[in-house]
Amino acid sequence: MNKVTMADVATYAGVSKSTISQYVNKRYKFMSESTKIRIEEAIKELNYRPNSVARSLKQKSTFTIGVIVSNILHAFSTQVIRSIEDYCHSLDFHVIVCNADDNPKKEERYIQMLRDKQVDGLIVFPTGENLELYEEMVKTNYPVVFLDRRIPELPISSVLLDNEQAVKMAVEHLVEKGYKNIALMTNAIHRVYPRQERVRVFKELSIVHQLPIDEGYIVSREIGQLKESLGALLANKPVDAIIAGNDLALLEILNYVKEHDIEIPKDLALISIDDVSFGNLYNPPLTVIAQPAFEMGKKAAELLLGKINGDLEEKEPIYLFQPVFIERASC
Amino acid sequence: MNKVTMADVATYAGVSKSTISQYVNKRYKFMSESTKIRIEEAIKELNYRPNSVARSLKQKSTFTIGVIVSNILHAFSTQVIRSIEDYCHSLDFHVIVCNADDNPKKEERYIQMLRDKQVDGLIVFPTGENLELYEEMVKTNYPVVFLDRRIPELPISSVLLDNEQAVKMAVEHLVEKGYKNIALMTNAIHRVYPRQERVRVFKELSIVHQLPIDEGYIVSREIGQLKESLGALLANKPVDAIIAGNDLALLEILNYVKEHDIEIPKDLALISIDDVSFGNLYNPPLTVIAQPAFEMGKKAAELLLGKINGDLEEKEPIYLFQPVFIERASC
DNA sequence: CTGTTAGCGCCTTCAC
């Protein structure tokens, strides 16, 4: 195995460990050319690689951040991860990705594990259920950035879609097109922030646009059960349009539609928050409200690395990203 | 910050560090109930959390593995990662995911970084370009498992799709349906193994089934340029069926098809290696050869953790997974 | 310019 240590290099090159350390950390201002070359050769000869665990222990910095997503199977998460990675990579930071599955227990466990591992900071899609934990991180001044969701009562920088705007775009577009009985469907879990906000805005807009005020038009259930709910919904209410809360919900709705020979948009109009790879390929092409996932991921990474480097805190910790309306033909 | 160390707990509880260490590692066979309780309280009181960097340094094990995928934007990668994560999580292992982007330089950099970080093992989708590096890992007996691709000359456990079978399924199905001019399109890069194997099998089958023997029917280009190639292909050859090598290639082909009002399967038949979320939703539903991504990811994780735990090496290091033929209506 | 000396936080014999 790679048991070559700094001490080995030192003896091989005939200098002391600290000189090697200097060299490795590129602090060769005060180093003679000759020793520099000797060290270089020794390193090559021995195939030495510094042990970053040891360095981390000493420096109290691991050059690694943790990312806890709700579910990596969402296209949104994937894209966000990708852009966080790209950004971090360019700054020589590493990323550890974890799936909390919107499970508070898993989230807690991961946050603990990651902190035990001394990661320098965390980007998390919070479940919202571990308030004490979040608070503790605030109190101890641990670098954290929330993504996709925020916890209103907590002063933690958050990178978010402007959900109010997204729902507004969807509802207003549908209303303009003449739809009157609009339903909102997602698979989001309960306490999660965007769902709450989306529901709030949806209700407000229902009043403004004189849509039916009826909780029955708002359904959120776990993936795999949405189809069933949709069946019940269509059987009981004169729904003529649906807003899908994300890609996974959209997929379920589309499957139902297919199985029941529903014609879009004639029998049912559809609009989705989150674009999907096949949005323009579907028949009819899907009208969609896209999230700028790459930009959001990058922003979160920038914020976090900024905090880690001790940049001054901004007063306004909420970064709202505007949704992008893509009109196609499903409503 | 969380500066509470073992020493703090020790003084607080009135015992020595080593006793705390015993406790933390659950070796309380020879510990009095009273000290056990005192320690427990001290830990809770001080909110102590063991520093795993320090532990790793001492124990030479980080309980972390690295995964280097070719591109996280492939659905296949996502699913594989997900299942690796699930498996590792259940064994209290962490996963660091990196995107090599099929870029040998990036791959090398990541392998180095990960090893410097002392990860206990690696699962990699090898680019195939860093032979010396791979060899060095073999030589130093570093736990590695290859996924999706293998390097024929290297004795490294590899988890693979049975590509021969996959191509065979595709070609034979198309031949049965009466197609005579079949093209193979992927965005895979050059030296990558599955591409080579697929091409080889494709050529063999071309002979067997008396299809045109013509390199022009085999195209692999970067994502974003496949559409262009497809245009050229259709202009120059009487292609009546295409095999898409993966989801991203499929998407490009589908976009081209849409833009040019090509009717599937009448004008052009299509079959894809890799299922996609919208496979059954597309019009017509897409006939597909699926990879068992979750099973493959799990297998790779099992193999790697097995190696890490020093399980005896198996003689046969190739794990071939059978593709699943899903007949729908695109050919 | 380079070496010496302390640790970083934890684990592990081996005494007591």
Add this chain to the structure above:
DNA sequence: GTGAAGGCGCTAACAG
């Protein structure tokens, strides 16, 4: 049953 001591590999003053 518990403590003392040494060391994992590296860094950071401070000497020289």
